[in-house]
Amino acid sequence: MSVNDVVYRKSRQRQKIYDLIKDMQNHPTAIWIYNSLKEEIPSLSLGTVYRNLNILLEQGLIHKVSFDGNCDRFDARIESHHHLICEKCGAVDDIFLPRVSDIYKDALKDKKFKITHHRMDFFGICEKCAKK
Amino acid sequence: MSVNDVVYRKSRQRQKIYDLIKDMQNHPTAIWIYNSLKEEIPSLSLGTVYRNLNILLEQGLIHKVSFDGNCDRFDARIESHHHLICEKCGAVDDIFLPRVSDIYKDALKDKKFKITHHRMDFFGICEKCAKK
DNA sequence: TTGATAACAGTAATGATTATTAAATATTTT
DNA sequence: AAAATATTTAATAATCATTACTGTTATCAA
Numbered sequence: 001m002s003v004n005d006v007v008y009r010k011s012r013q014r015q016k017i018y019d020l021i022k023d024m025q026n027h028p029t030a031i032w033i034y035n036s037l038k039e040e041i042p043s044l045s046l047g048t049v050y051r052n053l054n055i056l057l058e059q060g061l062i063h064k065v066s067f068d069g070n071c072d073r074f075d076a077r078i079e080s081h082h083h084l085i086c087e088k089c090g091a092v093d094d095i096f097l098p099r100v101s102d103i104y105k106d107a108l109k110d111k112k113f114k115i116t117h118h119r120m121d122f123f124g125i126c127e128k129c130a131k132k
Numbered sequence: 133m134s135v136n137d138v139v140y141r142k143s144r145q146r147q148k149i150y151d152l153i154k155d156m157q158n159h160p161t162a163i164w165i166y167n168s169l170k171e172e173i174p175s176l177s178l179g180t181v182y183r184n185l186n187i188l189l190e191q192g193l194i195h196k197v198s199f200d201g202n203c204d205r206f207d208a209r210i211e212s213h214h215h216l217i218c219e220k221c222g223a224v225d226d227i228f229l230p231r232v233s234d235i236y237k238d239a240l241k242d243k244k245f246k247i248t249h250h251r252m253d254f255f256g257i258c259e260k261c262a263k264k
Numbered sequence: 265t266t267g268a269t270a271a272c273a274g275t276a277a278t279g280a281t282t283a284t285t286a287a288a289t290a291t292t293t294t
Numbered sequence: 295a296a297a298a299t300a301t302t303t304a305a306t307a308a309t310c311a312t313t314a315c316t317g318t319t320a321t322c323a324a
Contacts, residue, residue, distance in 0.1 A: 043303080072280080104254065130244070139322095140270075179313075
């Protein structure tokens with residue numbers, strides 16, 4: 001462990017925040033997490049939510065995704081996956097597309113750019129919104 | 133033309149903003165555009181830049197892209213393309229990957245989601261930053 | 265040319281996020 | 295187990311990007 005690493009003690013708040021994100025499928029926002037836990041932990045502060053989200057990010061336990069114009073959303077799914085974003089209601093669903101790297105390896109072989117990861121989002125209308 | 137449609141008059145400011153975005157390859161931010169045009173139009177206001185960016189978006193003349201944690205960037209390239217984002221210096225480069233839709237058409241054929249467009253961003257280290 | 269209204273500059277307001285601080289809580293040491 | 299030490303918390307203030315408001319100016323059709 002390097003000198004710069006911080007040892008995080010456990011806290012009820014952080015545990016609850018993580019559990020909530022892990023249980024949700026719809027990539028909650030900070031304010032949504034705050035409102036959801038407010039009932040169980042009335043003293044909870046929005047700043048605490050943000051601080052703990054950053055700690056969880058740093059620990060690699062969650063991911064952050066932000067879509068144009070909206071606030072950040074958080075996700076406890078660590079495996080590589082992609083998103084379906086409804087442009088009507090803002091709902092975010094996950095999809096898994098295997099072998100995405102195949103398509104870019106070829107196209108990028110003459111570019112001098114070292115790719116560490118990628119992100120692929122699909123925008124459109126979800127089933128629910130299409131119905132009404 | 134529907135009653136709700138607005139007729140846009142031409143304005144020097146909006147034209148300059150659009151020209152600037154079109155000439156740049158590096159997806160400028162609102163504040164960068166503002167600073168760049170300030171010399172030519174000293175009276176320019178940052179609010180005017182934002183308002184006109186939104187009008188240009190509405191007209192479909194530019195696109196908006198925002199990468200995690202940073203401010204929005206704008207792009208006058210309307211054709212479908214993808215991004216290479218350097219995680220060190222924040223530079224954004226374009227790449228064109230043909231036939232991306234092939235990989236998801238198959239994976240999504242049982243999902244009831246109507247895709248209108250997609251976005252694919254690659255993160256990593258650019259040539260310049262790799263050198264130093 | 266003129267009347268209607270979009271666009272302007274300037275500024276205030278908003279919304280999301282981060283920083284600060286004193287008090288509460290968790291770990292380590294005695 | 296109690297004291298010492300370090301971290302987390304809640305509350306609040308600060309910051310940054312973006313949008314809304316206000317009074318003035320510019321555009322354009324009649």
